[in-house]
Amino acid sequence: MSNYFKVIRPGINSTFQDLGRFGLQHLGIVAGGCMDQLSFCISNKLVGNKISEGALEFAYQGPLLELVGDSVLVAISGKVNFNIIKKNGDTIQGVSNESFIISNGDQIDILSTINSVYGYFSILGGFKLNDVKGSVSTLVRAKIGPNKGDKLKSTDKIFFNRLSKKEKTKKIQFEFEQDNIIRVMQGLQIHYFLKKSQEDFFSKEYKVTKLTDRMGMRLEGQKLENTVNKNIKSEGITKGSIQVPGDGQPIILLSDHPTIGGYPKIANVITADYDKLVQKIPGTNIKFKLVDLAVAESAFQEYIKKF
16 A cells, blocks of 8 residues: 555645755855754654755645545644644644654645744654755755755645554653844954944844745844945855845845855854744744854854753
């Protein structure tokens, strides 16, 4: 018997992701990968997979899926509102960060994320995905990855590996960090900006705008005055870099960022705060806190203890 999920509704920006495709940035291919690493890894831990196993990432609204095949252990991580619709029509309110078993003909209706952006859907044994250069992350703009490098569509079937491993449900207590303080380190071109603009950047709030996706997050707030040059020679850039184009409004580069960029960078988000950042919905006001390398490294050590 074939085992797959029938995609009835694809959801918003639903793609297969893992921890990323590394070592190719010099060829113009960004690492990409899941937006919120902790939530992603939790989804795999809930079903007993290795934490790097490919999962389905969705934003705001997830897919409506129907199981065709044998019963299977699955999990949804993040802050997510979803229902399990049994084959007989009964509807059960789903619980995030807790694995559960669904059977042939059951549906999972991922209605929305709750005051957050991204959620993850994992399955015991993982999905049947073809890797590209050692990763199943989907880079939609480059059409790289499983599902022909594209988002889910309503005509798709999602096949998965069927394991004989005993299915055991579990739950993981998990709370998003609620504060809106994002710690950053100085960017390479921080000296391009007026001292007052530097002070404004680290003291005033910036609003997350709707012009935000997997590539970047546009912010709105106090204009930053550049007194040196509004452009630089293009250079390699990283996830979390905060560029400031000519309009003086910062842009935070996210997981699917370009591999090079020509705007001055005022700061860079530390790794430990990246997951918290990407879960901020449009309209949220955030503040930046300047930290040094020692603080960033200490925060990273605390961060990886959660995995």
